[in-house]
Amino acid sequence: MNYRITLAYDGTDYCGWQIQPGLPTIQGLLNDALERLDGAPVTTFAAGRTDAGVHAEGQVVSFRLSKKWAGANLRKALNGNLPPDVRVLDVATVADQFHARFDAKGKTYRYRIFVAEVMNPFWVRYAWHYPYALDSAKLVEDAQTLVGTHDFTTFTVANCETKTRVRTITEARVECETDLLTLYFSGEGFLRYQVRTMVGALVDANRGRLNAGSIAELIARRDRALIGAPAPAQGLTLLKVEY
């Protein structure tokens, strides 16, 4: 039987989704829990392979089990075998050919920036502390420049191994509360580190620190060397996946 689960996790204490021998990863925990329940190793596929320290509110994972489970029972059994910072929110049985990654039609990521001189200790794990004021109108405008179909070579790792670095961003949204800037990016798919690199570039642009001059120019130049480090992991959350 093929299953699809929705997973939420606080990524702070984990080395990301992907299993790595001897390191705490979300996939490692989930595979262990599933093997305990099914009696044999289980292969899991996640919609988005989140990096170390990145969170998820709506990660989607698919896997096959030899045993047949009612959804609520499998959810309870898995949660009973996972730590409190990793929770299965929902379980569904799906068609045999369903694959959480290949079938994903869209993803939404959220990035939070805490903009104040003194960091709020309750945001340390969940936002990037940026101690200088940002111009939110410019942030909104620059974020719009990223929307559309572009070659995002500038915004991924230099050794990014994909057939194409062309991706489509369908929506970029900015919310401003006191001290907290929240960015949302939706698209069919994203390159490795793309969201965090875009956020880093948006903040540099905001402070007049882009050598390339503008976000549009950055996209056009297709050169990763033009910009600085990606924004830190703790601000990023995989919010939801659409099928």
Added chain:
Amino acid sequence: MNYRITLAYDGTDYCGWQIQPGLPTIQGLLNDALERLDGAPVTTFAAGRTDAGVHAEGQVVSFRLSKKWAGANLRKALNGNLPPDVRVLDVATVADQFHARFDAKGKTYRYRIFVAEVMNPFWVRYAWHYPYALDSAKLVEDAQTLVGTHDFTTFTVANCETKTRVRTITEARVECETDLLTLYFSGEGFLRYQVRTMVGALVDANRGRLNAGSIAELIARRDRALIGAPAPAQGLTLLKVEY
């Protein structure tokens, strides 16, 4: 010079405010930082001595330093000597006789309950997970019963060493969002474990599990043995102190 600082901390990883040899405490960290800056041990007084795992958004602490500091400089120097989960938000110089605890006129505590079958991993550190539905109208009504001047013997530790267990609660407020119930209690002062014990009793009352029958009866009987455990520490935050 006498100083008053406002402190925010994520209490998860600490054994409470009060210094204890060999254990990580907020006062221990602060005293170490102050001694580093002033060159000699410094005595600190907090408005509320929060217990292990309890948080603060507006703890107030007073202490004397031999050196004279501009507020912003002392704030930066202290934050540079404290971990990211403990932050000095504000520093002021105060009259020589000011004492953060004795001069406090009122305190407000917040208690959060996450009411859903599956816990949200981002609330694990900051809310009590209560997996059964609660009647919010009854919660509001019962909380009102606690407002006023009462002998709160039922709601503190059996060996509570204070001259009187009479306290005045000036306000009890309940906010209900999806899955999250937030209670606010304001009063001149609170007994040890009082807020958490009141919350535990309110939840028991809500589920029809009070042997005493009602919150009013619990207050009248003045017997700690009538009720169960205090609600867990992670839901509680010292929000603000008034002078």
